[in-house]
Amino acid sequence: MRRLVPLVALVLAGCGGVAGSTVPTSPPATLTLDGPATARIAHEDVRPVDPVTPRLPVTVDSFDGEAVTVSSVDRIVAVDLYGTLGEIVFSLGLGDDVVGRDSSTGFPSAADVPVVTSGGHDLNAEAILDLNPTVVLTDTSIGPPEVPQQLRAAGVPVVFFDPTRTLDGVPDQIRAVAAALGVPPAGDALVDRVTGEIDAARALAPTGSSAPRITFLYVRGTAGVYLMAGPDSGADAMIRAVGGVDVGTDIGLDQPFVPITSEALLNARPDVILVLSKGLDSVGGVDGLLRIPGVGLTPAGEHRRIVDVDDTDLLSFGPRVGETITALASVLYGS
Incomplete structure (x- = not known):
């Protein structure tokens, strides 16, 4: 099981090992993103299923x-x-x-x-x-x-x-x-809808081409927190769902989140950097993010391929998760 660690634990995460990795020097042909973008889900609000009378106790x-x-x-x-x-x-x-x-x-x-x-x-x-x-x-x-x-x-x-x-x-x-x-019947109805949306969203990712290399950076400029995601971060599952390679996992990080280092970013060479919207704001937007050591020298940084997602959407894994995957795929591939 993959676990999303509480944000309190992120600050305490230690550095994992960084193994050597051979990566492409140009982005995959399927990647249409060319510059900063915000991935917005289709429905800002929740969509309740038909009401069901609770059977209690x-x-x-x-x-x-x-x-x-x-x-x-x-x-x-x-x-x-x-x-x-x-x-x-x-x-x-x-x-x-x-x-x-x-x-x-x-x-x-x-x-x-x-x-x-x-x-x-x-x-x-x-x-x-x-x-x-x-x-x-x-x-x-x-x-x-x-x-x-x-x-x-x-x-x-x-x-x-x-x-x-x-x-x-x-x-x-x-x-x-x-x-x-x-309300188990309402639960079944909601599961049917959500799983259908997840399956449809996953189908938007191109197949048969090299996958884009994507990293999720958790940044909070006001708190001085700058972390790179690895395995079991939660973000890795979202990156795979849109057909991407989670570069933190790929280069051998062994923690869900580790402090950002220039060495790790340059070794990872992400095509796209994924961040939370409030985190991006906290570091002064795209320009501020690119001033973090190493970020501006990656392919993602050089081409300003920075994608931000609302803080309440990316990592909650709630009923709108299919919409979040769809929004990411649309930004990356123009789906």
């Missing part, structure tokens, strides 16, 4: 090993690091019942829902209890860990889900959330 096995009984979904709090759980709940047609969210749940229909994560990604027990929730959906990507226990001690059902974020794991994640909310 249900007892589910929480990911932390507890059996949790959910008797009401009238007041749902959905919180995780990536906004995945909130997106699933809204997509299942239960958005009107969500009373609390995390700061990563950023699509328009959730805009008026109170945020219960103080400081960006820390759970606030008092803020959650003030909302009188009937169920809290979460995972171990967000904390502190004592907060869910405080909520349980107060009588609130808290259901944990698998914190792993992978493309292949999207259907199971949707079905698990649907089961906890008593």
